[in-house]
Amino acid sequence: MIGIPTALLLGTILLLLLLFVAARGSMDARESSSRSDVPLLDDEAVIDPCPPEFVARIFSPRDWEFVSETKSPQLEKLFRRERKLVALAWVHQTSLAVRRIMREHTQAARHSHDLQFATESKLVLLYAELMFLCGMLFLAIQSAGPERVRGLAVYAGTLSQRLAQAQHDLKAITAGREFHSAS
Amino acid sequence: MLSQLVSWSCIALESVLLFRGLRSKLGSRYPAFYTYISFVLFQDLLCYFAFRWAPHLLYTYIYWITEFLCILLSCGIVLEVYRVGLSAYPGTARITRKVLGLVFVVALAKALVSAANDPRWWLEATAKDVAGTLRAVQGVAIVALVSLFLFYAIPFGRNLRGILVGYGLFVCWTVICLTLSSSVNDNVHAVLKNLYQSSYPVFLIFWLVHLWSYQTNPASEVEVPLEREYERIAAATRRRLQDARGQLAKVVGS
Numbered sequence: 375m376i377g378i379p380t381a382l383l384l385g386t387i388l389l390l391l392l393l394f395v396a397a398r399g400s401m402d403a404r405e406s407s408s409r410s411d412v413p414l415l416d417d418e419a420v421i422d423p424c425p426p427e428f429v430a431r432i433f434s435p436r437d438w439e440f441v442s443e444t445k446s447p448q449l450e451k452l453f454r455r456e457r458k459l460v461a462l463a464w465v466h467q468t469s470l471a472v473r474r475i476m477r478e479h480t481q482a483a484r485h486s487h488d489l490q491f492a493t494e495s496k497l498v499l500l501y502a503e504l505m506f507l508c509g510m511l512f513l514a515i516q517s518a519g520p521e522r523v524r525g526l527a528v529y530a531g532t533l534s535q536r537l538a539q540a541q542h543d544l545k546a547i548t549a550g551r552e553f554h555s556a557s
Numbered sequence: 558m559l560s561q562l563v564s565w566s567c568i569a570l571e572s573v574l575l576f577r578g579l580r581s582k583l584g585s586r587y588p589a590f591y592t593y594i595s596f597v598l599f600q601d602l603l604c605y606f607a608f609r610w611a612p613h614l615l616y617t618y619i620y621w622i623t624e625f626l627c628i629l630l631s632c633g634i635v636l637e638v639y640r641v642g643l644s645a646y647p648g649t650a651r652i653t654r655k656v657l658g659l660v661f662v663v664a665l666a667k668a669l670v671s672a673a674n675d676p677r678w679w680l681e682a683t684a685k686d687v688a689g690t691l692r693a694v695q696g697v698a699i700v701a702l703v704s705l706f707l708f709y710a711i712p713f714g715r716n717l718r719g720i721l722v723g724y725g726l727f728v729c730w731t732v733i734c735l736t737l738s739s740s741v742n743d744n745v746h747a748v749l750k751n752l753y754q755s756s757y758p759v760f761l762i763f764w765l766v767h768l769w770s771y772q773t774n775p776a777s778e779v780e781v782p783l784e785r786e787y788e789r790i791a792a793a794t795r796r797r798l799q800d801a802r803g804q805l806a807k808v809v810g811s
Contacts, residue, residue: 382733394707
């Protein structure tokens with residue numbers, strides 16, 4: 375009843391997922407044997423999201439126009455390189471923040487007795503969209519420069535704030551319900 | 558010669574797996590998995606004797622009837638992974654129930670649509686086709702289950718991981734072999750059949766390594782800060798309410 379391409383696709387997805395599970399198992403075993411009491415800085419670091427006006431400024435063409443007016447190729451080159459690095463750092467920071475938000479959410483959600491399927495699905499879709507956007511932004515900044523992807527960057531920034539807000543609201547609602555049911 | 562060697566090695570490995578399961582009391586922790594292995598052992602012995610002493614047609618009937626019972630019993634393994642793996646995680650368990658329900662509804666709908674488009678399938682489908690389809694549905698269910706386990710970072714114990722990875726790989730291999738075998742020529746079909754039969758001991762060895770002794774499932778190591786925080790607030794509020802009640806009682810009493 376299922377065709378060869380479907381069977382191969384299903385087999386490949388299943389194989390990759392199971393290999394990932396097996397690899398994670400052996401990594402966990404290694405980690406637990408060499409676990410240190412001191413937490414890693416990267417794991418514990420809380421990254422504050424950039425304010426929206428800062429995002430708009432990084433990707434704004436206005437600074438680029440200002441530098442162009444100086445007619446200094448060296449300055450232009452330096453500005454382009456620096457601005458690209460800042461933009462890439464912002465994408466990296468946003469993607470880290472999004473992953474941290476989702477990690478916090480999944481850690482809290484898996485214990486919750488009152489999880490809504492629709493809300494979870496929306497959060498997962500939002501997360502997938504953001505991760506896809508971060509990937510796209512990374513490629514676009516590398517190839518076209520930050521000033522050409524301003525719209526996409528502002529949209530990604532807004533979405534990441536929406537995700538953070540949604541997670542925060544969900545946390546408050548879930549905790550409120552559990553507090554009421556416990557008392 | 559090769560098939561006899563494979564048959565006897567399977568019987569031996571299944572017996573050792575069951576013996577270790579009883580010895581380490583894993584049988585009571587994973588009843589569906591050990592019921593499945595017991596049934597496979599029974600099937601192997603029955604088919605071996607039927608192949609040697611019964612007519613070929615009877616052997617074919619016995620093989621396919623026990624094979625379908627095996628597939629039905631193996632659904633219990635998927636449910637057992639869900640039950641054991643998510644017992645400490647009610648939130649993920651709730652989402653998993655919905656996702657698995659959705660998977661079965663979609664699979665049923667697809668089967669009905671395909672059957673409606675091609676009514677001859679019900680008449681012409683071989684036992685192999687049906688078995689392949691059932692295993693494919695199981696494969697999709699395992700994909701959904703594993704994705705959720707990974708997404709919610711559910712920790713696995715060595716035993717549960719062995720059952721899940723071993724059984725998942727077995728389903729994956731079975732789906733590919735059964736699908737390919739119905740659309741290749743006789744020579745490739747024979748090679749595929751031998752390959753399929755001789756691969757089963759590999760899965761049994763994998764299970765034996767992971768289920769040699771009992772190892773606890775890692776409990777929820779990280780207590781959720783949110784819940785901890787609210788437990789603290791709830792305790793403080795209860796204490797304040799008690800104090801307030803006490804004060805009120807004093808005021809009313811005086």
